[in-house]
Amino acid sequence: MKRKTCLFIFIGAVLLGLPVSSIPASGYNIFGSNCRFDPANDYDGLGIGVLTTDPLYNSNQAFSTTSGGNAWNTVMVPQFTTVSYSSSTRDVRVEWGNLGASVGGRTTYWCGSGHYSQDPLFEWGANQTYYVSTADRRKVIAIHELGHTYGMNHNNSTSCNPSIAGLMYTDVVVKTNTCGWTVPTADDVNGAIDAHNG
Numbered sequence: 001m002k003r004k005t006c007l008f009i010f011i012g013a014v015l016l017g018l019p020v021s022s023i024p025a026s027g028y029n030i031f032g033s034n035c036r037f038d039p040a041n042d043y044d045g046l047g048i049g050v051l052t053t054d055p056l057y058n059s060n061q062a063f064s065t066t067s068g069g070n071a072w073n074t075v076m077v078p079q080f081t082t083v084s085y086s087s088s089t090r091d092v093r094v095e096w097g098n099l100g101a102s103v104g105g106r107t108t109y110w111c112g113s114g115h116y117s118q119d120p121l122f123e124w125g126a127n128q129t130y131y132v133s134t135a136d137r138r139k140v141i142a143i144h145e146l147g148h149t150y151g152m153n154h155n156n157s158t159s160c161n162p163s164i165a166g167l168m169y170t171d172v173v174v175k176t177n178t179c180g181w182t183v184p185t186a187d188d189v190n191g192a193i194d195a196h197n198g
């Protein structure tokens with residue numbers, strides 16, 4: 001009687017274990033603990049400084065940078081704020097560049113010791129049209145690039161399951177087209193938290 005009970009428990013554990021282990025818990029990827037904002041500066045938020053004198057400056061893209069920051073601010077701390085480009089409380093540089101015909105945005109970052117060694121640079125692609133042709137496309141590009149600034153790398157899951165996939169997909173506009181996403185998914189948020197605090 002005693003052995004039979006043990007056998008039942010063993011089989012039950014195996015059956016319960018299979019479906020749990022076959023479903024990925026998350027899909028996000030992070031750069032690592034040396035490639036993130038300095039957590040010691042969280043108290044004054046994450047200052048976004050836009051180079052308004054950039055020769056390639058575009059007001060629609062500048063506005064969408066704020067829209068992307070606001071989308072993160074509804075689900076994540078520390079929150080993005082708007083500061084002048086030359087502000088001492090700036091944490092992200094936003095500029096424009098000729099990035100090629102298929103690039104809507106790009107983020108460059110410099111890993112340091114426990115945090116970035118200098119402010120990450122978010123550049124808008126200035127010489128292409130498709131990716132910046134609608135407000136939603138510009139917004140998700142800003143969410144994606146600001147996601148990089150939190151310290152996230154790409155999540156290349158093609159799924160529309162928001163617990164394992166999100167807007168950190170390499171081609172973020174594809175995710176909006178196929179999954180309807182215009183705000184960070186649960187996986188994006190989990191990744192941002194892990195990237196910033198991990």
Ligand SMILES: [Zn+2]
Nearest residue numbers: 144148154170
């Ligand atoms: Zn990217």
